[in-house]
Amino acid sequence: MRIEQDSIKPIYVQIAEGIEDDILKGVLEEDEQAYSQYQISKQFNVNPATAAKGINVLVAEGILYKKRGLGMHVAQNARVKIEGKRKKNFFSGMLKELMSEARKLNINKEELKKMIDDFKGGDENE
């Protein structure tokens, strides 16, 4: 998890997405403890209210929940929820970015499709 100062995304959104990323990557496991407001605030030097806001977004979405006396935990079906949400965002966000860059480079839709078909990097990251 990290915070990009130059990102147009608000810090609390970056915190929420950072936690989601760590859940997707398996750094945080379902039903186990997640980061506390205090930990996030200290690690990234952000105001505790900002950290709380990021956490609360995920609580509202049922991705995190508060275990009595034990702090924030990852919900059991958190991964599935995040994947579902991200897929929706993928179409509206990432695809738009891709198309916009393609337009700049004069790559038309057909060419782009071919590039995707020919794309070999089955690697998770790229």
Place this chain on the structure above:
Amino acid sequence: MSDVIYCEGLKKTYKNVEALKDLSLSIGENKMIGLIGRNGAGKTTFLKTCAGYIRPTSGEISVLGGKPFDNLDVLSNIIFIDEEIQYNTSMRLGEIFRLGAIYYKNWDDAFAKKLLRYFSLDVKQKYKKLSRGMKTQFNMIVGLSSRAPLTLMDEPTLGLDVAVRKEFYQIILKDYMENPRTFILSSHLMSELENMLEEMILIHEGKVVFQKSIEELQSYAVLLNGKQEVLKPFLENKKVLNTETFGNSIIAGIVNDLSEKDTLFLENNNVDISKVKIEDIYIWLTKNGKGGGFDEFEG
């Protein structure tokens, strides 16, 4: 208690200089606040008025429920730290700590000594023998150890190198979480610490220009970068904060009220949309005259 600081129409005039003119604001309890403004904007005068060092010329000010000037009840709950603090020339650091313990109700001596050791200072050292950076560090230690419900720090990191500044930001934040209280920090290095804050206040020419949450400020404006022929007509209906031309392109900072349709239009026309730093908003809002910068100055 609702507001820690409440000001209405606050004025302070020195001879014929108006340092504060009609300053009004309120600050809630246990918030971490940043205070920005250009040199001579009135930041220090404002902080000193809150700290009871200065009697306002007119207007209303209430701090922790009372008028701060010459009011010991209020003052034992406020600490003001700046680089001009003077102690008796023979004072040793340990003696200053003892004074702190007498003066401030919530003084934490164990914490003070722990911080002193952390920064490799010693109770036996004389304050006046410290280097500038060490004085700054020591003043910060006093400011934090007072645990004053209202802690005012004017340029608290002046003369500190970046590594020590970062350590201090972490210490302040940790201590704030463990012992919530109201902090007002003024700094010319605000971008370093803006994420620590909850709100920022901009003072310009003795008045409050804005008081907004950091989150609001971080998305208050956007930077558009694209071809003049596309952007010029688009900007006509926008609140433009700053424009620069660069070859055939315009780089414009505008208030972020972009609709989905706007964003789509900009993307389709190869206009880049990027983040505006709070620092830049602040510069744009306080620029003098034409704002052409050095180029115009030279011309």
